[in-house]
Amino acid sequence: MGTWIVNGKMLDGDNRLVNKNILIENGMITSITEPKEGPDNQSDGHERIDAKGQLIAPGLIDMHVHLREPGFEHKETIATGTRSAARGGFTTIACMPNTRPVIDTPETVRYILDKAETEGVVRVLPYGCITDNQLGRELTDFEALKDAGVFAFTDDGVGVQSAQMMKDAMAKAAELGMPIVAHCEDNTLVVGAPVNEGAFSRKHGLKGIPNESEAIHVGRDILLAEATGVHYHVCHVSTEQSVRLIRQAKQLGIKVTAEVCPHHLLLSDEDIPGLDANWKMNPPLRSPRDVQACIKGIEDGTIDIVVTDHAPHSEEEKAKGMQAAPFGIVGFETAFPLLYTHFVLKGKWTLQFLLDRMTVKPAEVFGLSWGTLQEGAAADLTLIDLDTEKEVNPAEFLSKGRNTPFTGWKLKGWPTRTIVAGQVVWSEA
DSSP: OOOEEEEEEEEETSSSSEEEEEEETEEEEEEEEEEEGSSSTTTTTTEEEEEEEEEEEEEEEEEEOOTTTOOOOTTTOHHHHHHHHHHHEEEEEOOSSSSSSOSSSSSHHHHHHHHHHHSSSSSSEOOOSSSSOOOOOBBOOHHHHHHHTTBBOOTTEEEEEEEEHHHHHHHHHHTTOOEEEOOOOOGTTTTTOEEEESSSHTTTOOOOOOOOHHHHHHHHHHHHHHHOOEEEOSOOOOHHHHHHHHHHHHHHHHHHHHEEEEHHHHHHHHGSSSOOGGOOOOSOOOOOHHHHHHHHHHHHTTTTTOOOOOOOOHHHHHHHHHTSOOOOOOOOHHHHHHHHIIIIIITSOHHHHHHHHHHHHHHHTOOSOOOOOOOTTTTTTTEEEESSEEEOOOOOOSSSSOOOOOTTOOOOOEEEEEETTTTEEEOOO
16 A cells, blocks of 8 residues: 655746645655546545645755764764654755764664664765774775765864875775765864854954865865865865865866855854854854855855754753854754745745755765655655744754754744655654
């Protein structure tokens, strides 16, 4: 027996919402029909989900998340993190390796995959570390990690400081046909700095993180990617200089892709209300000029995809203040409503543009087989209420983390049901 999703709307090729019914059987989409061709209420024998006029979208894909397990289960677990992702409409997520232990051995990869299979509710793709224990001294065993199930390599959380180490990593990854994904940060420029270098840091007497700390690594790595031929992907782009370098690299035909987070498209350091560590993330909130550069970057294709960089911490940790608290905010449950409300509803982007950068484009960048709504595709779907306005309320999050700067924001575009391989894994009802 399958499942019909009826009375839903899908985007057509002209960015118009049209009425459609979808039949799911054996975890796959087997039919997409006009309503008049839909199920016979009396005799078709399938279950029915009434979409009530909501958008039927491909399941969202997030290629940069922190699930914290193993080692930091007080912040998040694979169980809580994947449920939070499902509530945000995500059906596939890629978890970063800065856990404890880090994901630098096949055993830890298998632990992640086994936990995701038994306790998770969405598809989890693990990254493997570039260097042992993320110390930047020795490369991990790329072949063994690939065989265990990682799909790309990164030391996210720290930048690879040695150019020779990064070049060696890129050369090895290129041999294996695997991407190198980089957290770009020159440590000599950021030690002890909690926020962007700018008016806010000066006002509060804080050391600032300069734009160059990110852009220096971006520029270095682009040259190394050109030399090695690797697919090089830049994490959480936040500066005008980084956008400019990536744009130039793409014009030269270098295989570089990039991502940006909602908070770097919506907030600058001028928006920070005070020394509240729920506004502390890495990269930090930059200047309004940098925000505009990131927006232009995603609009012109320099930046390829949107990610959340979902980074939960406990309330006790974030209460330590701007200087001492850890970097990071949660992102799963607010990402789509934030961008839909502030870009689509304001006429800056089409709905198709936003969906593509959270579904089709991530799949294309990393060679994944998900992210589309078509007959024969995996039945990864999200129903989204485009009309109802609600406030962001961290107390309702399914994540263990409550650390967000968006508390109280009124948004539309809330997911109401998430389906992975034909199975409902979260529903608002």
